[in-house]
Amino acid sequence: MSVKSNPFRATLAKMHPYVPGEQPQGGKFIKLNTNENPYPAPPAVTAAIISAAQAGLQRYPDPTASSFRRQAAETLGLPGPDWILAGNGSDEILTILVRAMVGEGERLRLPYPSYILYRTLADIQGADWEQTEFDKDWKLPAAFGEASSDGEQKLRLAFLPNPNSPSGTVLTPDEVLEIAERLPCPLVVDEAYADFAETNCLKLVEQNENIFITRTLSKSYALAGLRFGFVIAQPHRIAELGKIKDSYNCDALSIAAATAAVGSSEWLADNVQKIKATRRRMEQKLTEIGFKVTPSQANFVWCQHPHKSHKEMYEQLKKSQILVRYMDFPEWGDGLRISVGTDDQVDACLMLLAQM
Ligand SMILES: *Cc1c(COP(=O)(O)O)cnc(C)c1O
Numbered sequence: 336m337s338v339k340s341n342p343f344r345a346t347l348a349k350m351h352p353y354v355p356g357e358q359p360q361g362g363k364f365i366k367l368n369t370n371e372n373p374y375p376a377p378p379a380v381t382a383a384i385i386s387a388a389q390a391g392l393q394r395y396p397d398p399t400a401s402s403f404r405r406q407a408a409e410t411l412g413l414p415g416p417d418w419i420l421a422g423n424g425s426d427e428i429l430t431i432l433v434r435a436m437v438g439e440g441e442r443l444r445l446p447y448p449s450y451i452l453y454r455t456l457a458d459i460q461g462a463d464w465e466q467t468e469f470d471k472d473w474k475l476p477a478a479f480g481e482a483s484s485d486g487e488q489k490l491r492l493a494f495l496p497n498p499n500s501p502s503g504t505v506l507t508p509d510e511v512l513e514i515a516e517r518l519p520c521p522l523v524v525d526e527a528y529a530d531f532a533e534t535n536c537l538k539l540v541e542q543n544e545n546i547f548i549t550r551t552l553s554k555s556y557a558l559a560g561l562r563f564g565f566v567i568a569q570p571h572r573i574a575e576l577g578k579i580k581d582s583y584n585c586d587a588l589s590i591a592a593a594t595a596a597v598g599s600s601e602w603l604a605d606n607v608q609k610i611k612a613t614r615r616r617m618e619q620k621l622t623e624i625g626f627k628v629t630p631s632q633a634n635f636v637w638c639q640h641p642h643k644s645h646k647e648m649y650e651q652l653k654k655s656q657i658l659v660r661y662m663d664f665p666e667w668g669d670g671l672r673i674s675v676g677t678d679d680q681v682d683a684c685l686m687l688l689a690q691m
Pocket of ligand 1: 370423424425426427450496500525527550551552553559562563564
């Protein structure tokens with residue numbers, strides 16, 4: 336048997352791994368770096384996990400998470416459960432979308448600065464990606480909705496996080512529909528933070544078969560540790576995506592928990608109110624102490640200081656056991672993305688920033 340020195344696909348050698356935000360294990364950090372919810376999940380979630388565990392785990396789970404899809408369709412006012420595909424976190428959903436639509440040598444489009452993971456997903460496929468830069472007030476140039484300028488029609492999929500990260504800014508449903516109608520390929524609207532925003536694009540899915548909306552339970556439902564996300568699209572699109580997913584991509588405990596979570600509408604409304612109130616205070620205080628703050632519709636705030644070093648502020652906060660996200664976008668600039676924590680956590684962070 337001949338042994339090649341590198342058994343991996345050529346595309347891997349060229350590829351940089353995606354680096355998620357720091358997740359310190361142990362130590363008492365105030366974590367304001369990965370947009371987790373600072374409050375515990377809806378109480379019905381724990382009860383549902385215990386009850387599913389007591390029922391036993393010797394059988395495979397429901398392959399399509401039907402109980403979850405029924406509850407989510409009802410909560411979101413969708414025509415039916417066949418408009419939803421569930422996944423092991425919305426990151427898995429994004430992977431399924433890319434595997435389903437973007438082949439080797441084809442291309443994916445994303446705005447910049449935004450969620451870098453999309454580029455990694457293209458790299459894994461051996462596909463290319465191209466970026467459209469937001470302008471300085473986070474408006475997205477019309478080029479984002481146009482065919483590729485080189486005339487080659489390799490573009491297969493466009494990603495739009497809405498609200499965007501790191502900015503927390505949103506495009507209105509009208510703006511998103513207009514982009515979808517002009518694009519020569521489908522559009523994934525990544526609504527990881529939509530529960531914190533004033534608008535969302537759910538209704539557009541019924542008007543346009545080329546719109547896919549992704550949601551996660553990690554942020555607004557306080558379940559980042561559970562790993563549950565889903566995509567909403569027209570039923571014939573969902574059926575195609577179903578061919579790509581693993582047979583049992585969601586486990587029985589997470590299906591039970593996610594079903595209970597999306598049934599907890601009052602909890603969600605209350606949690607979102609608290610986060611928004613704290614966000615408003617954060618924005619005011621950061622502005623008072625000299626930051627340029629981008630008004631946010633998510634559970635984090637993007638801020639830049641006109642003359643202090645963002646990197647140094649990040650490092651000083653870390654020494655005091657407070658983690659925020661320092662982000663540096665080459666040729667664009669850097670800044671701090673600070674998640675909305677509890678009032679106490681946010682006050683501790685703001686107090687130190689004010690002294691720097
Ligand atoms: C957090 C986040 C996700 C990932 O959500 P998971 O369900 O935890 O995988 C997807 N997209 C964006 C823009 C996010 O910020």
